[in-house]
Amino acid sequence: MSMVRGWCPGALRPMESGDGWVVRIRPRGGRLDAAQAQAIADAAEAHGNGIIELTGRANLQLRGVTPATHAPLIAALRAHDLIDADIAAETRRNVMVTPFADAETDALAAALEAALARSRLTLPAKFGFAVDTGPAPVLTSDPADIRIERGPQGLLLRADGMTRATLLHDVRDALDLAQWFLDQGGAPEGRGRMAALVADGPRPAATLPAPAPLAPFHPGLVPQGVLTGIEFGQIPPDALRRLARLGPLRLTPWRMLLVQGVRTLPAMAGLIPDARDPRLRLRACPGMPACPRALAQTRPVALGLAELVPQDAVLHVSGCAKGCGWPRAADITLTATPEGFDLIRHGRAADPAALRGLHPDQLPKVL
Ligand code: SF4
Incomplete structure (x- = not known):
């Protein structure tokens, strides 16, 4: 291991x-x-x-x-x-499936996972596939490099970062697109993502418009x-x-x-259960006492501030600059330091702070 x-x-x-x-x-x-x-x-x-x-x-x-x-x-x-059978197969089988999958989508995802397990592709660890073939795509804002979606013409194959797709005839088409990514030099030194490759480089042939995604989902009843x-x-x-x-x-x-x-x-x-619950706006790593690296409690701090976070905004409270709880930018991030909390606007836990060394009692005011 x-x-x-x-x-x-x-x-x-x-x-x-x-x-x-x-x-x-x-x-x-x-x-x-x-x-x-x-x-x-x-x-x-x-x-x-x-x-x-x-x-x-x-x-x-x-x-x-x-x-x-x-x-x-x-x-x-x-x-x-x-x-999985081994580390290589585990790394390749990076497939996200729409939670609203029907039987056809389940079969497609299983076929893709099996094909990836059999293949000899050596893809970057973060390189992933999305099987997003519900009535409309729901995973377009979530990380994937190769997307399978559904359009009026049938199943579509789309490289992430492109607005055009091609018809998908077989899941092997998705593996061929992954091979194209490697052949074009998309993963120098084993790292790289599809969207970065197509942003200013080569693009796979694609003529069909990508389907429009559905709006984000919230807790509640779905079909x-x-x-x-x-x-x-x-x-x-x-x-x-x-x-x-x-x-x-x-x-x-x-x-x-x-x-x-x-x-x-x-x-x-x-x-x-409730889509209006302010806790949906919170992100926090385990913090103290669960993590020995933590410099403060995180969840109690976040819960105490929940009502102050505007709807649709994200507050991230991190026990240290590693930012395990939300490795992306948040509207406001509070990162614990030995001197108190640093406040970062529209950034990650390790980004430069707008305010430094805040005592927990000061947080409601500055938020
Ligand atoms: S962000 Fe820091 S404190 Fe939080 S879980 Fe990761 S290492 Fe621990």
Whole structure:
């Protein structure tokens, strides 16, 4: 087992973080049955620190895993078909699936995952695919390099960053586009993304207009079931077990889970059922005391400020400059330092601060 530092951990190749190893699980097709959800909840408690996070690529990650618990964790997950054959296959099988998948989409995603597992493509760790073939795309704002969508003409294949697509005849077309990306020099030194390549470089042939995406979703009823928000993107193990007993689960990249086939959900700690709930605007890493690198508590601070965050804005409170809880820019980021909180506007946790060394009592005023 090898270790990487950075932002793309897997299950077989975890990432070291302040609170131990982060192990990322890629459920096949973005779905979990009851037994898989139970296994993940049990494994998070037995072999990690009990934290289960939903990622921005619709994966799950467990935190607080140690060198001693990693092997039994992998064995427990492998028994439920949650682990790939090897690190290379795990890295390639970077496929995000619309949570509103129908049977055709599920079959397409399974075929793509199988083709990627068989292929010998060596793609950058962050290079990913989106199978977004519901009635309209819903993943266009979420990270993917090659997108499969649905248009009036049929299934479409689109390179990220382009507004034109081609017809998709077979999932191998998607792998051919990935090979084109490599052939064009899109991944010098093993890093690179499709949108950057096509921005000012070569473009694959494409003539069909991309379909218009749907507006962002919020917690509530959808035709397939109920979407529930997850507080801080972390689902308590008990809530995961209880939700999975109600119906099959679909993962989303939006800090929400879709429980299929239900019309309502019982109240549970850690779930946000209401689209107007201000907690949906908050991001925070585990902070103190969960993470030994943390310089302050994060979640209590964020919850205390929730009502002050304007609708549609994002407040990120980070226990240190690593920014594990939200590795993107937020409207306001509060980063804990030895001198107090730094306030960053429209940036990430490590970006230059507009205000420095704020005491928690000052935060409501400056926000
Ligand atoms: S950002 Fe948070 S979880 Fe990550 S190392 Fe810093 S304190 Fe720990």
